[in-house]
Amino acid sequence: GENVEQHPSTLSVQEGDSAVIKCTYSDSASNYFPWYKQELGKRPQLIIDIRSNVGEKKDQRIAVTLNKTAKHFSLHITETQPEDSAVYFCAAGFRWDRDDKIIFGKGTRLHILP
């Protein structure tokens, strides 16, 4: 089955700097890659996603890149702000048949330092 590895487990960056979180996946059939932000005690919230036919997607300060050949994808947050502090999960999913579960990475705890 699919396995998603995520690094680093903890990341501290100065406010205003950029943060990068990296993930790899094992199943080349995965073709949908969402990123979730989870604040303490709350549900995962989708912040951005990318399909396998796209190499990069950007939404304001957040961007995601995908390298299908290497089977890795990354989240980039620029001009970080205090409210970006949270746990971020990458995930991999599928778009065929009824195999529609999401497999999550272990998460990255992002601290934005004042």
Place this chain on the structure above:
Amino acid sequence: EPEVTQTPSHQVTQMGQEVILRCVPISNHLYFYWYRQILGQKVEFLVSFYNNEISEKSEIFDDQFSVERPDGSNFTLKIRSTKLEDSAMYFCASSYLPGTAEGYTFGSGTRLTVV
């Protein structure tokens, strides 16, 4: 914006007791899921449900677990005889798109504490 509603938000139960976690998916969604998150760990897939039957289940979803859609709006997860290691946050999710993880919406979760 439509939401997935989960009740209760927090449940404490004694080991060996049965619990039922309730979810109300978004009304036009057809695909339903349960995920579990042990404190400080990743979110893990438990089960997917479509057309009144289980589509897929993980190895976590053993005979102690069952799901049901008893009426047109509720989707429940039952744990028959709870164990200490069942303590976790349980998230319900629903989706309207077939065969894809896109369009997922998670509920706010039920924190289950087994004592």
